Amino acid sequence: MEYKTLNDGNVMPMEGFGVYRVTDKAECEKAVYQAIQAGYRLLDTAAIYGNEDALGNAVRKAISDGLVTRDQLFITSKIFPTDMMSYESATTAIDASLSKSGLDYFDLYLLHQPFGDYFSAWRALEDAKKDGKLRSIGVSNFYPNLLANFCETVDTKPAVNQIETHPWYVRSQDLGEARRYGVAVEAWGPLGGTRYHADDSDVLQSISKKYNKTPSQIVLRWNIERGVIIIPKSVHKERILQNIDIWDFSLTKDEVEMINTLDTNGIATCTRRNDPEMVRMIFQMGKKNNQ
Ligand SMILES: NC(=O)c1ccc[n+]([C@@H]2O[C@H](COP(=O)([O-])OP(=O)(O)OC[C@H]3O[C@@H](n4cnc5c(N)ncnc54)[C@H](OP(=O)(O)O)[C@@H]3O)[C@@H](O)[C@H]2O)c1
Numbered sequence: 001m002e003y004k005t006l007n008d009g010n011v012m013p014m015e016g017f018g019v020y021r022v023t024d025k026a027e028c029e030k031a032v033y034q035a036i037q038a039g040y041r042l043l044d045t046a047a048i049y050g051n052e053d054a055l056g057n058a059v060r061k062a063i064s065d066g067l068v069t070r071d072q073l074f075i076t077s078k079i080f081p082t083d084m085m086s087y088e089s090a091t092t093a094i095d096a097s098l099s100k101s102g103l104d105y106f107d108l109y110l111l112h113q114p115f116g117d118y119f120s121a122w123r124a125l126e127d128a129k130k131d132g133k134l135r136s137i138g139v140s141n142f143y144p145n146l147l148a149n150f151c152e153t154v155d156t157k158p159a160v161n162q163i164e165t166h167p168w169y170v171r172s173q174d175l176g177e178a179r180r181y182g183v184a185v186e187a188w189g190p191l192g193g194t195r196y197h198a199d200d201s202d203v204l205q206s207i208s209k210k211y212n213k214t215p216s217q218i219v220l221r222w223n224i225e226r227g228v229i230i231i232p233k234s235v236h237k238e239r240i241l242q243n244i245d246i247w248d249f250s251l252t253k254d255e256v257e258m259i260n261t262l263d264t265n266g267i268a269t270c271t272r273r274n275d276p277e278m279v280r281m282i283f284q285m286g287k288k289n290n291q
Helices: 026-040 054-065 087-101 117-129 144-153 173-182 204-210 215-227 237-244 252-258 276-290
Strands: 002-005 011-013 016-018 040-043 074-078 104-113 134-141 160-163 182-190
Touching: 002 237, 011 182, 016 215, 026 054, 026 237, 054 074, 074 087, 074 134, 074 182, 087 104, 117 134, 117 144, 117 173, 134 182, 144 173, 160 173, 173 182, 204 215, 204 252, 215 237, 215 252
Parallel strands: 016 040, 040 074, 074 104, 104 134, 134 160, 160 182
Antiparallel strands: 002 011
């Protein structure tokens, strides 16, 4: 495992475990526990996933079973735009995330989307960081222009921008802008999510044979070679183990470039955040969740 030092001095594992769409609590607890057993130390949830509590239960069980200590873990959650309407609503949401997870602090807390009054919400995150409730704070799904505007405006630069990026959505400009502002990039959907399948690619198949790895492992390693943090999700033990078994090889520059040619510029991505329908859908999702 490698680690990245963030712009606030905190240290974050380069690979972690995500739990988006793992809505069944027992399944989430089991998967997170298995992930900790397998060696994952970075865990990624969000208020909108509805599983901050299950993740917290798995963490407590892993600690009480002696697998890990709290300070060896790096736990992330995120605030949803419907809670980013004001400084006060954001403060309430941070406390709710902490209370649901049963944790004293999050290692990283992100503005989930660049919607709502995200500047007021950011001030709430900055204050929660000062109070020790959040160790690092960051953003997610900020396009390069939004990230530049944000970094030019706020006092505390985000430590991380979590964005969708995989070989089918390479996003070199996003990486360049993040580098310019000292923001670490973290990939969601690092395997291509549910839309893209590494096994279908001849390029990935041929590279995978050379290293005796699976095409999915090549995809995960590709982001690591670019300095991008990854948080693959799986509810299957063999895949949880497979996805973290990527630290004994590295890709050549030529192989990284060959994989870059798979880029579709996100044609089939769900990141249509410049689409007004998507914005309205996100607010509806948040309101339903808060009912
Ligand atoms: N900030 C955001 O807006 C945002 C959005 C989406 C996700 N995220 C975060 O990023 C994490 C990862 O993204 P994601 O869950 O969308 O996508 P992902 O990790 O790229 O892909 C997950 C999918 O790949 C399958 N899979 C896992 N390992 C595999 C393997 N070795 N071979 C083949 N298939 C495999 C999983 O199925 P099984 O589970 O059945 O194995 C699941 O269908 C999320 O869990 C969440 O924490 C953040």
